[in-house]
Amino acid sequence: MTLGGQTAENMIEVRGLKTQFDDVVIHENLDLDVRKGEIIGVVGGSGSGKSVLMRAIIGLKRPSAGVVKIFGEDYYRANEAERRAIEQRWGVLFQGGALFSSMTVAQNVMAPINEHLHLPKLLTEDIAALKISMSGLSADAGDKFPSELSGGMNKRAGIARALALDPEIVFLDEPTAGLDPIGASNFDELIVNLKESLGLTVFMVTHDLDTLHAACDRVAVLAEKRVIVCGPIEDVRNADHPWIREYFSGPRGRAAYASTVADKTGSG
Amino acid sequence: MRRSRPGKDQSIILIYTITLQALRRPVENVKKVIIMRESAAKIDVDVDGSVFRLNASGEWRARYLGSIDAQLRHFSDESMGYDLIIDVTDVEQMDTAGAMVIQRTFLSCEQRSGGSKIIGASDLHAALLAQVMPHLDPCAIEREHPNAFLMMLNRLGRGTVNAYYAALEILSFIGFTLSKAFYVFSQPQRLRMKSIVHHMEEAGLDAVPIVGLMSFLIGAVVAFMGAKILSQFNAEIFSVELVGLAVLREFGVLLAAILIAGRSGSAYTAQIGSMKIREEIDAMETLGIDPMEVLVLPRVIALVIVLPVLAFMAAMLGLIGGGLVTWLTMDISPALFLSRTKEMIELNNFWVGIIKAPFFAFVIAVIGCFQGMQVEGSAESLGKHTTLSVVQALFLVIVIDAFFAMFFLEIDF
Numbered sequence: 001m002t003l004g005g006q007t008a009e010n011m012i013e014v015r016g017l018k019t020q021f022d023d024v025v026i027h028e029n030l031d032l033d034v035r036k037g038e039i040i041g042v043v044g045g046s047g048s049g050k051s052v053l054m055r056a057i058i059g060l061k062r063p064s065a066g067v068v069k070i071f072g073e074d075y076y077r078a079n080e081a082e083r084r085a086i087e088q089r090w091g092v093l094f095q096g097g098a099l100f101s102s103m104t105v106a107q108n109v110m111a112p113i114n115e116h117l118h119l120p121k122l123l124t125e126d127i128a129a130l131k132i133s134m135s136g137l138s139a140d141a142g143d144k145f146p147s148e149l150s151g152g153m154n155k156r157a158g159i160a161r162a163l164a165l166d167p168e169i170v171f172l173d174e175p176t177a178g179l180d181p182i183g184a185s186n187f188d189e190l191i192v193n194l195k196e197s198l199g200l201t202v203f204m205v206t207h208d209l210d211t212l213h214a215a216c217d218r219v220a221v222l223a224e225k226r227v228i229v230c231g232p233i234e235d236v237r238n239a240d241h242p243w244i245r246e247y248f249s250g251p252r253g254r255a256a257y258a259s260t261v262a263d264k265t266g267s268g
Numbered sequence: 269m270r271r272s273r274p275g276k277d278q279s280i281i282l283i284y285t286i287t288l289q290a291l292r293r294p295v296e297n298v299k300k301v302i303i304m305r306e307s308a309a310k311i312d313v314d315v316d317g318s319v320f321r322l323n324a325s326g327e328w329r330a331r332y333l334g335s336i337d338a339q340l341r342h343f344s345d346e347s348m349g350y351d352l353i354i355d356v357t358d359v360e361q362m363d364t365a366g367a368m369v370i371q372r373t374f375l376s377c378e379q380r381s382g383g384s385k386i387i388g389a390s391d392l393h394a395a396l397l398a399q400v401m402p403h404l405d406p407c408a409i410e411r412e413h414p415n416a417f418l419m420m421l422n423r424l425g426r427g428t429v430n431a432y433y434a435a436l437e438i439l440s441f442i443g444f445t446l447s448k449a450f451y452v453f454s455q456p457q458r459l460r461m462k463s464i465v466h467h468m469e470e471a472g473l474d475a476v477p478i479v480g481l482m483s484f485l486i487g488a489v490v491a492f493m494g495a496k497i498l499s500q501f502n503a504e505i506f507s508v509e510l511v512g513l514a515v516l517r518e519f520g521v522l523l524a525a526i527l528i529a530g531r532s533g534s535a536y537t538a539q540i541g542s543m544k545i546r547e548e549i550d551a552m553e554t555l556g557i558d559p560m561e562v563l564v565l566p567r568v569i570a571l572v573i574v575l576p577v578l579a580f581m582a583a584m585l586g587l588i589g590g591g592l593v594t595w596l597t598m599d600i601s602p603a604l605f606l607s608r609t610k611e612m613i614e615l616n617n618f619w620v621g622i623i624k625a626p627f628f629a630f631v632i633a634v635i636g637c638f639q640g641m642q643v644e645g646s647a648e649s650l651g652k653h654t655t656l657s658v659v660q661a662l663f664l665v666i667v668i669d670a671f672f673a674m675f676f677l678e679i680d681f
Contacts, residue, residue, distance in 0.1 A: 101646035106409040117330055123337040123369070125409055127330060130368045133403035142407035147645030166330055166363035197395040198363065 009036050010072075011169050011201045012057055017066035019049070019056050026052050030066070030226040034169075039195055039202040040230075041212045044222030045243060050205040051095070053222065054171055057203070058092055059083070071168075088116050091162030091170040095177070097154035099146040105132060105157045106142035112164045127164070135160035136186055151178045159187075163194070169201040176208045188214040209248075209256035221247075308332040309366065311339065313346075318383075320350035322373070325358035328366025340369060344376035352377035357388030367396040372404055438660075441638045445568060448560045463566035464573075471532040471567075472574030476581065478531075483515070483523050483582035487589030490514050495597050504598045508605055511590030512613040520583030521621045522669060525628035528575060529661040533636035536567055537657040540640025541650045549641070559641075568633040575629035576622055583621055616681055624672050628665050635661045 012034035019026045026049040034040050044050050055061040057068055059075045067074060075086055099108045109128040113119060119127070132142055135156040146154055155178060162170050175191075176184040188211050194200045206212065212219055212233060220230040221244055229239040237248045237257075247253055309332040314321040322343065326332070343352070354374055359366070370386065377384050389397060413419060452458045494507030540563055543549055552559050587609070594600040600608075639657035643650050 102648045104408075104410050106407060110409075113330070117334070119330065119334040120337050122341070123333060123365075126368060126372065126406065127365045128409070129405065129407040130364060130400060130403050132407050133405065134364070134400070139405050139407035142409055143411050145646070147649075163364075166365060193399055197392065197399050199392075 010034065011036050011070065012203065013067070013069040013072075014053075014057065015067045015069075017053075017056060017063050017068060019052055019061055019063050025225060027056070027063075028225040032220055032227050032230065034201060034203055036201055037195065037199050038217040039191060039204065039215050041216035041219045042203070042205045042222060043207070043212065043219060043247065048222045049225070050222055051173055054173055054203065054205050058090065058171055084116075088112075088165055089168045091165065091167035093155070093158045093162045093170065093172045093175055095173045096151075097146065097158035099154060099157055099161065101146050104143050104145055105137070105149070105160070108146070108157060109160045109164050112161065116165060128160075131160040131163050132157070134163070134190065136183065136190065152180065152183055155179060156183075159190075166198065167200070169203060172202065172204045172206075174205055174207065176206065176211050184208065184210065185214065187211075191215050209253055210259070213256050213260040309336055311336055315350065318350055320347040320352050320377075322352065322354045323358065324354060324356045324370065326360060328356075328359050328362045328370070330363060330365035333365060333369055337369065340373045343373055347377050351383030353384065354386045355388045356386060356393060359393060362393050362396055364396065364400055367393070367400045368404065371397055371400055375404065438635070438638055441641075442634055444560065445564060445634055445637075448558075448565060449568070452561060452565060458561060459569075460562060460566045463562070464570045467567050467570035468574050470535075471528060471571055472578060475528060475531055475578060479524050479527050479578050479582050480585045482527060483520055484585040484589040486519050486523060487511060487515050487586030487591075488593045489589075490519070490586075491590035491593035492597065495594065499598075504594075505600065505608070507590075507594055507598070508600065508608045509612050511587065511594070512609045513617060515586035515590060516583050516613065516617045516621050518621065518669070520586050521579035521625050521628065522665070523586075524575060524578040524582045524625070525632065525665045526662060528571070528578065528629070529632045529665060530658055532571065533632045533661045534654050534658050536633065536636030537640040537643070537654045538650065540564075540637055541643030541653055544641065544643045545645065545647075545650065564634075564637040567637055568630060571629040571633040572626045575632075576625035579622055579625040583618070620672075620676055620681060624669065627668055627672075631664045631668065632661045635664065 010033045012032070014030060014032040017030040017032075018028050030053070032053075042050050042053065052061055056063050057070060062076055068076065071086060071089060073082060073086060075083060078086065099105070100111065103111065106125070106128045109131050110124050113124050113127060117124075129139065129142065133139065137153060137156050137160065141149065141153060141157070146157065149157065155175065159172075159175070162172075172191075176187055179187060191200075191202055191204075192215050195202060202215075204211070204216065216233065218231055219233050219236045220227045221236060221239070221241070222228070223241065223243050228241055229236050229244065236244065248257070308326050309324070309328045310326040312323040312325070314323065320343075352374065354370060356362075356370065362370075374384060374386055386397065414422075491507050491511045494510040495504055498504050498506050498510070540549070543563075549559050549563075552562065591602055591605045594605055595602055636657050639653040639660070643653045
């Protein structure tokens with residue numbers, strides 16, 4: 001809803017974030033903006049706190065200092081009703097899918113719809129079928145239980161559930177990890193499509209260099225407990241930092257870069 | 269931004285305003301709520317010659333579709349014999365659910381007449397409509413259940429067969445555990461002492477307060493009931509024997525076993541079960557680490573050592589509880605209580621109690637570990653097997669206790 005009519009409004013604003021587990025400080029003085037309608041990819045070495053950053057934004061890890069604003073509101077200071085309103089506007093895909101194991105895939109997708117929207121049963125089922133199909137699962141996956149699905153299919157079902165309420169922003173924790181390359185590139189395509197047709201904002205924690213190139217508008221690099229660079233991938237590639245150099249100039253980084261350059265010259 | 273307008277919505281606005289003021293929220297929120305109230309998905313129908321025209325307007329988002337969904341489902345009948353034209357020019361917002369509903373309505377008519385079309389879509393909405401197009405097939409929601417009577421028969425039969433196989437499997441697991449135990453004892457360096465001690469602490473030492481308190485209270489209650497009833501026959505003094513026999517022979521060890529089955533048996537199932545879910549057990553096997561040796565035996569051994577100790581403690585505290593009550597209610601002094609107990613209760617009563625403890629412990633630990641190993645996949649399965657573990661352990665403890673009672677009766681011990 002463009003009440004104020006700003007074009008580049010910030011969906012997420014993180015200011016001076018500090019998170020810690022007991023004495024171990026994960027983030028310190030971390031700033032990050034996520035703009036409306038962009039796909040931002042968060043990268044960083046193992047243990048640099050990518051997932052923790054995501055958890056801090058979606059209200060699962062209370063920061064010990066700093067402010068996290070989403071849709072312009074501070075989740076940690078919001079009251080119950082405001083929190084529920086915020087929760088309906090985002091969708092979250094956890095690393096392992098995190099499906100409810102006592103429900104079928106379709107029931108998983110229907111769960112948030114039933115909880116928040118109270119639609120007629122037939123419509124809810126239609127919406128669930130739509131989301132399941134859009135996430136790349138076949139229709140016969142609907143009545144399967146999560147324990148009967150492979151890891152990749154669990155992930156797709158998780159995406160279907162994250163998209164159930166047509167959220168304004170989706171958080172994806174390592175969405176392409178565990179998917180086969182075809183599935184992964186289909187997924188990149190799905191995300192870009194959704195972003196373009198729905199104006200979806202995507203916050204993605206990823207290791208996948210191909211996804212970074214194919215889908216992300218901006219890349220934020222986490223290191224030294226904060227975001228050291230944030231910008232379009234070309235800018236980030238050229239940033240002068242040992243980790244970034246190693247990340248993008250390693251064999252995989254070069255291969256991913258080469259293939260995107262080839263794509264661009266090939267297609268036009 | 270529109271202010272509140274007079275009309276039928278006014279009362280609603282008033283209620284909102286009052287509620288929101290009561291919550292002391294800023295005024296902008298009131299406006300936001302009003303705007304949301306006004307927007308909804310709307311349809312107008314217009315029949316003109318051979319054309320059935322559907323004008324969609326408003327917000328075609330999932331949350332507003334509920335009121336028009338049923339109506340839209342009827343259009344494929346109502347528009348029979350017409351060309352359906354869906355005009356989406358006035359749709360302000362559309363999400364995938366809205367696009368899906370429009371496409372679904374369109375498709376149900378399009379199959380009959382070629383002249384149907386969707387017009388007036390903006391680029392954004394056209395993209396959405398195109399995007400949902402390949403994804404309109406319904407999907408299975410849950411598996412069909414046959415009728416209830418058949419299901420019941422099915423469950424009964426399945427349950428009976430399963431009970432039979434479960435009994436066989438438990439027997440085989442017990443055998444497996446025993447053979448492993450002999451193997452490990454023949455090579456004592458394979459005993460995981462650290463793990464055994466850890467489980468002894470967890471299942472034994474940490475259970476001392478609760479086991480002690482419970483048996484103290486039970487001893488007191490038995491004495492109290494005995495005193496009450498026996499006083500009718502002027503035979504209060506016999507409540508000393510009552511407490512002594514009951515607590516030493518049965519209650520001490522049974523209480524300890526029941527508490528440990530609930531406390532440690534379930535914990536064993538949950539621990540091993542969640543390791544099974546996370547594939548840790550599979551990992552162990554591929555690494556050549558025997559889960560029986562690492563997980564099951566230490567737990568079994570620890571419990572077999574610790575439960576007799578707990579049973580002993582329970583019996584003693586039961587006696588203390590009984591002694592305290594007889595002292596307070598019947599003026600039987602602790603010294604008299606002790607000497608009468610010594611005189612009237614033979615030592616073999618104590619042995620009858622304690623001898624059962626290792627058997628109970630073995631059953632509780634083996635069932636706990638066995639059910640843990642049976643867990644697969646889901647959190648639900650873990651819950652189911654934890655329940656089963658406690659139920660089966662308690663059941664077997666009571667059954668074994670009954671067998672011992674008959675056995676000791678026969679040999680007159």
